[in-house]
Amino acid sequence: MTKKIKEIAIYGKGGIGKSTTTSNISAALSDAGYNVMQVGCDPKSDSTNTLTGGKSIPTVLDSLRKGRGALKVEDVIFEGFNGIHCVEAGGPEPGVGCAGRGIITAVEFLKQENVYEEYSPDIVLYDVLGDVVCGGFAMPIREGVADQVYTVSSADFMAIYAANNLFKGIKKYSTGGGALFSGLIANSITFGAQKEILEDFTKQTKSTIAGFVPRSLTVTQAELSGKTTIEASPDSEQADVYRKLAKDIYNNKEEYVPSPLESDELKDWAESWSDKLLDLKKQEEGDFKI
Amino acid sequence: MSKDEKEHIDESSSPRIVEAPRYGCTLSGAYEAAVGLNEGVPILHSGSGCGMSQLFGANYGGAQNAPGDYGGSSTPCSCLVEEHVIFGGEDKLRKLIDSTIKISTGEFFTVISGCVPSLIGDDVDAIVSEFRDKAPIIHVNAPGFKGNSFEGYELFFEALADQYLTPSSEKQKNLINILGIVPYQHIFWKGELKAIKDLLARLDIEANVLFGEFDTVEKIQKIPSAAYNIILSPWIGHRAAKKIEDKFETPFLSFPGIPIGPIQTTKFLRKLAEILPIDKTKLEELITSEERRAYRQIEYAGDILQFDVPNVYFGVVADSNTAISVSRYLTDEVGQLPDIIIVTDNPPKEYRENILKELTGSEEIGFTPDIVFEIDSYKIGQILKDRPFLNLYASSLESVIKDELETTHVTVSFPSYNRVVLGDNYVGYDGGSSLIEDLFYDKAGPL
Incomplete structure (x- = not known):
């Protein structure tokens, strides 16, 4: 019988630290003895770079381009840090083609080729x-792909907007x-106010925070x-943060439909925080900096 | 008007499902224009199905016509597949245009972008520009989802004006362009255009009809030299005319459709004589002799028209051009009574009032027909039931229910899968007689 594989999708606005976070979760889980696979679904194709010594790996779409019939699973799955199976979907050059279709094609390929049965990741x-x-x-959140979704977000408005x-x-x-x-991963948290902003956002959207990652x-x-x-720094405090986050995520059973804010609601909510921050700034001048 | 606003359907914004509309997508209209040119080569930048569906939909639907050397199954097509969707299809298109120009004996090349390149944002204009010094070529950005065939026809002319035509130093006073007749979509297009051209030639006016003509490139290049654009449609070709007016200062004059029979033809010629250098004496001589001849000719049908059913009710299911011209001829000249007219080409709202006015402008009868704008063939079939008409001028889609409707059927509009039309048409002084001939084709028998 095929074992149940836990499949999670981690979303986040570009540059927010989702690949860093995801790769550290992968590394931590792998360290803890799990069989891990990480699939980068971004045409930049650099999701797994820190798992492969900073090197880029050939992508599924690059390989598909060379001839669908000739493509073997082993051409696109590479062993990274501690035996993590690394895959990059790949995509077109910026400004041409359709990266979205690329993600669909790459994920479909992995499913069709029974990659998960063959590599049997946990x-x-x-x-x-x-x-x-x-x-x-949106492909990874459709039926039959990931079970749980997380988003990496900082307290910046545009990251929250993307979430x-x-x-x-x-x-x-x-x-x-x-x-x-299944939860928001609060990243780059330096100040108390940033934490409060994200906590308030999850409250407004009836969602939860899966963990905090300090800058x-x-x-x-x-x-x-x-x-x-x-x-690189297995004994650092930050490594412990990622280990805890990885463990929490692996054991997290929470799954729900959040309640997104309408654009006007989101705008009003953001404005309310703008006022609060100004007040805070006045109160904590010198301590809190925007 | 007897029918209210709810029948003014704007299909482009309507979410409803429609059975067998009588036109194709935007790409289809651009393709029809491209292959309507003799030695015109369409180059499709699309999936392969987009080309094949034109063969069965546009060409065969357009009165069982084969599209010639450069259309149909011979259409050069980039046949985009998943790889091109993801990585872009520009490179393949470049190779396709290059090889097409090298091996084709065609004269004018029309690159037509379909849905895929428009969605993924291929820079087709840039690719086509690379070939401007190698062959006469334009790019019509015609994603199917943008609209229907008529949109594609307008886009074709807009692309011509923007990318190919150059202003002429002098307008040629006796030269006009004819717009508003869409190849294949208007099933009599070849005959209609030739008949218009021949009629005007008798008054020393040169009609540049483009489609179905030889020396295509030369004809296209003459467009900016024309003194006028003459539109033979209440709405199709109007955008094209405005574009040419903006670019080349060519004024335009619009007629509701092709002129059928003596009344419409005489009115058409007199109107043209107001703006074109037509010799008035020559015109009146032509009108007198042609009307005399045409009316004598239709007299031969006088008995059968009366023996059949005098002042019979009729119905029409056709595009606006055809609906207006056919209805008015039958009403004004034959004494038949319009019961229902269904307009099937989905004219934009702003043109509908004028179409209604043209359809109901007859002074020959004291009532107006029911007029419906409808694009759904199932609904059209339902609307036609239990009505008093005995003759129906419609498309081949209605021919299959003619027994149920207990009507005589004449195919005059798209699609025409049951009638081959090569040069047939109803234009001019003899046009009405031809329509009556077709009406009695299988009615006058049996022995």
């Missing part, structure tokens, strides 16, 4: 460009058996050397 993490700009980027859009996508597909939401130089250093924090 967990598959899809690292997805999080603006959900079209149906292609809110993701909630809309989840809500849309939820009626057809699509993936459900840290250790992460930057590790990335510059082409590694995850787990690999």
Whole structure:
């Protein structure tokens, strides 16, 4: 009997740290003894770079281009840090073609080729460009792909905006058996106010926070050397943060449909925080900086 | 008007499902224009099905016509597949245009972008520009979803004006362009255009009809030199005319359809004589002799028209051009009574009032027919039931229910799968007689 594979999709606005977070979760889970696969679903194709020593790997779409019939699964699955199976969907050059269709094609290929049966991972993490700009980027949350969705977000408005859009996508597909939401990963948290903003956002959208990841130089250093924090600084505090996050995510059973805010509601909510921040700034001048 | 606003259907914004509309998508209209040119080569940048469906939908539907050397199953097509959707199809298109120009004996090339390149944003204009010094070529950006065949026809002319035509130093006073007749979509297009051209030639006016003509490139290049654009449709070709007016300062004059029979033809010629250098004496001589001849000719049908059913009710299911011209001829000249007219080409709302006015402008009868704008063939079939008409001028889609409707059927509009039309048409002084001939084709028998 085929074992139940945990498949989760991690979305986040470009540059928000979702690949860093995902790769560290993968590394932590792998360290803990799980068989992990990470699938980068971003045409930039750099999701797994820190798992492969900073090197880019050939993508599913690059290989498909060379001839669908000739493509073997082993051409697109590469072993990264601690035996993590790394896959990059790939995509077109910026400004041409349709990256969304690329994601659909790549994910379909992996499903059709029974990759998961063959490699038998305990967990598959899809690292997805999080603006959900079209149906292609919603592919991992449709029925039959991921079970749980997380979003990486900072307290910046545009990151929250992207998270809110993701909630809309989840809500849309939820009626057809699509993936459900399991929590927001609060990233780059430095100040108390940032934490409060995200907590308030999850309250407004009837969602939850899966974990907080503080901003840290250790992460930057590790990335510059082409590694995850787990690999580069296993004894650091930040590595512990990722280990805890990975464990929480693996054990997280929460799955629900969040309640996205309408654009006007989101705007009003953001404005209310703008006022609060100004007050805070006045109160904590010198301590709190925007 | 007897029918209210709810029948003014704007299909482009309507979510409803429609059975067998009588036109194709935007790409279809651009393709019809491209292959309507003799030695015109359409190059489709689309999936392969987009081309094949034109063969069965547009060409065979357009009165069982084969599209010639460069259309149908011979259409060069980039046949886009998943790889091109993801990575873009520009490179394949470049190779396709290059090889087409090299091996084709065609004269004018029309690259037509379908849904896929428009969705993924292929820069087709840039690719086509690479070939401008190698052959006469334009790009019509015609994603199917943008509208219907008539939109494609307008886009074809807009592309011509923007990309190919150059202003002429002088307008040729006796030269006019004819717009508003869409190849294949108006099933009598070849005959109609030739008949218009021949009629005007008798008054020393040169009608540049483009489609179905030889020396295609030369004819296209003459467009900006024309003194006028003459539109033979209450709405199709109007955008094209406005574009040419903006670019080349060519004024336009619009007629509700092709002129059928003496009344419409004489009115058409007199109107043209107001703006074109037509010799008035010559015109009146032509009118007098042609009307005399045409009316004598139709007298031969006088008995059968009376023996059949005098002042018979008739119905029409056709595009606006055809609906207006046919209805008015039968009403004004034959004494038949319009019972219902169904307009099937989905004219934009702003043109509908004028279409209604043209359809109901006859002073020959003291009532107006029911007029319905409808594009759904099932609904059209339902609307036609239990009505008093005994003759129906419609498309081949209605021919299959003619027994049920207990009517005589004449195919005059798209699609025409049951009638081959090569040069047939109803234009001019003899046009009405031809229509009556067709009406009695299988009615006058049996022995």
